[in-house]
Structures are given as structure tokens and as C-alpha cells.
Amino acid sequence: MGYPRSHSSGLSWEPRSRTVEQVHLRCTEGSLEWLYPARALRVVLEPNLSSTRHTTVCIKPASDFQGASIYVERAGQLHLVVSEAEEARLRHVSCFSTHTPQRVALFLxxxxxxxxxxxxxxxxYELLSNQSAAGPDVQKMALVEVVRGSIQxxxxDPENHMSQVEVSGQKVYRQKNRIFRQDKAAGEWKGSIKTLLRCKVKKGAGDFLFTGNEHFGEAWLGCAPRFKDFSSIYQTARERGTNPCEFQFR
Structure with a gap:
């Protein structure tokens, strides 16, 4: 699905009107630009999907975001997600779970x-799937980021339901952008990966294979099996002829 941009302007409203303008966005990812914010704007994320697998919404405000604050509606109550009062340097991706994955309402x-x-x-905004934390899956090897390394x-960040994982990589197999950069002196790759808090990632010893996608120009963790476990799963699938592609991990 494409990446839609929605535009709205507060200048189009009557000065004495108390009407709240409403916008429906039907893709699982996109952006909204509200010019000259005035009064309020209700944004309904309503993807045209029969599946209910998208249960997390993530929002990244623009660096020059100003003129409004963003709330999410839950059980008739508004909960603050993005505040204009925050300094630009403190604004980052905010994620929250939804109880009605096919209809999420934001209030600006x-x-x-x-x-x-x-x-x-x-x-x-992007709607994310719980399946990203489902565990080792050879089918996911077509994802953008594939890195072998350890968790440093x-x-x-409980408030935004996210964790940031600092990774020291032995090898980068695939990446779209230069999120992981090599320290030539040490011969290691360094980079940061974000993941949802509910994944309960912990620091510890071990050699892992990190796979995931890019969201908002950042690497987001999918599954992170121990490398020996992945190798076993991959080899079994290869022998059965069920793996979708060859992966040169040595």
C-alpha cells in the first residue's frame, strides 16, 4: 500500500464554529499535516483490512511540530501522546496499544x-503487528535488516512503550540504510534497534541474529533468536525444502 499524505487547514473553519473536523485515514502507514491549527481535529485510523493483527500504533512528530498536542481516545477518555510543550529534541516515536485495531481515534x-x-x-504514523515478536521464523529473512551480534x-521507556537495544555486530548481512556503522579500529558494527516494551528484551550474553524492518528511518527489531538456534532452524528448513531463500550466514 502507498504512503498517503493528508492535509488539513484550520483557516477553513468559521471563527465561531465549535465543530470538530474529522479525517479518516485508511492505510496502515502515512502522514498528516495540519496547517494553521485551530480548535480541534479528530483523526480516525481505519485501515481497510479484515485482519485484526495490527494492534500497536506508533507516531513520530515532525521536527518542526507545533501548534497542537496529540491525544489518543480510549474508552471515552483522552490520553496525551505528543505535547507541543516538549522541546523538539525530546520528541521521538511514541507507541501505544489499541483495543480496537481496526479503528483508532486520535484527537489533535x-x-x-x-x-x-x-x-x-x-x-x-504506522500500525505495527504483534507478529514481529513471534519468535524465530525463516519466512522473515526477506526483512530489510539482518545483523548478527550481541546486546550491549x-x-x-515505559511511558512510550518502547525499548532501545544497543547492538555490537559481528556481521551485517543486509541493511537498507547506514543504520549500522563499522568501527574499523575494532572491526565491529555498532547500531541501535528499537522494539516494543512488551518484547521484554534484556541485556545478557549470547550471539543473536537480529532481523527486522525500518520504521521512520530507524531499525525496529523483529525476532532475535540465538544464532545457534537460527542455524538449526534454517538447516532443518533447507533439508525439507521449505525455506523461501538461501541465506549465506557463514
Missing amino acids: QASPQRDISRRTASFQ NVSH
């Missing part, structure tokens, strides 16, 4: 202002 509340100077509240450190 414009900040009070005396003039109509240009402000833009824009953000990207893990930091958790």
Missing part, C-alpha cells in the same frame, strides 16, 4: 494563539 487539540502566524502540526545495553 490546537494550542491557544493570538495571531495566525504559520504553524504546522504534522506527524507520521538495553534502555526502557
Whole structure:
């Protein structure tokens, strides 16, 4: 599915109107740009899917996000996700679970202002699947990021339901962008991977195969089996002729 961009402008409303404009976005990822934020905007993420596997929504505000705050609706209550009051350097990807994966409502509340100077509240969004934490799966080897290495450190962000994993890699098999960079002096690859907090990633000894995708220009962890376990699964699938592709991991 494509990557849609939705635009809205607060200048189109009547000054005395209390109407909340509503926008429906039907793709699993995209972006919204609200020019001259005024009053409120309700954004309904309503992907046209029969599946209910998308149960996490992640939002990344633009670096120049201003003029509004973003809330998510849950059981008739609004919960703050992105605050305009935060400094730009503190704004990062925020994720939250949903109880109704086929319909998620965000509420953008414009900040009070005396003039109509240009402000833009824009953000990207993606709906993620729980299947990314399902465990070793040879079918996932077509994913963008494939790195073999160890976990050096893990930091958790309970408020945004995310963890950041610092990885020291022995080998990078595949990456789309230069997220992992090689320290030529040490001969190792260094990089950071994000994952959902519920994956419960912990620091510890071991040689892992990290696979995943890129979201918002960052690497997101899929499964991370120990390398010896992956090798066993891969070899078994190869002998049975059920693996979808050859993977040169040696």
C-alpha cells in the first residue's frame, strides 16, 4: 500500500464554529499535516483490512511540530501522546496499544494563539503487528535488516512503550540504510534497534541474529533468536525444502 499524505487547514473553519473536523485515514502507514491549527481535529485510523493483527500504533512528530498536542481516545477518555510543550529534541516515536485495531481515534487539540502566524502540526504514523515478536521464523529473512551480534545495553521507556537495544555486530548481512556503522579500529558494527516494551528484551550474553524492518528511518527489531538456534532452524528448513531463500550466514 502507498504512503498517503493528508492535509488539513484550520483557516477553513468559521471563527465561531465549535465543530470538530474529522479525517479518516485508511492505510496502515502515512502522514498528516495540519496547517494553521485551530480548535480541534479528530483523526480516525481505519485501515481497510479484515485482519485484526495490527494492534500497536506508533507516531513520530515532525521536527518542526507545533501548534497542537496529540491525544489518543480510549474508552471515552483522552490520553496525551505528543505535547507541543516538549522541546523538539525530546520528541521521538511514541507507541501505544489499541483495543480496537481496526479503528483508532486520535484527537489533535490546537494550542491557544493570538495571531495566525504559520504553524504546522504534522506527524507520521504506522500500525505495527504483534507478529514481529513471534519468535524465530525463516519466512522473515526477506526483512530489510539482518545483523548478527550481541546486546550491549538495553534502555526502557515505559511511558512510550518502547525499548532501545544497543547492538555490537559481528556481521551485517543486509541493511537498507547506514543504520549500522563499522568501527574499523575494532572491526565491529555498532547500531541501535528499537522494539516494543512488551518484547521484554534484556541485556545478557549470547550471539543473536537480529532481523527486522525500518520504521521512520530507524531499525525496529523483529525476532532475535540465538544464532545457534537460527542455524538449526534454517538447516532443518533447507533439508525439507521449505525455506523461501538461501541465506549465506557463514
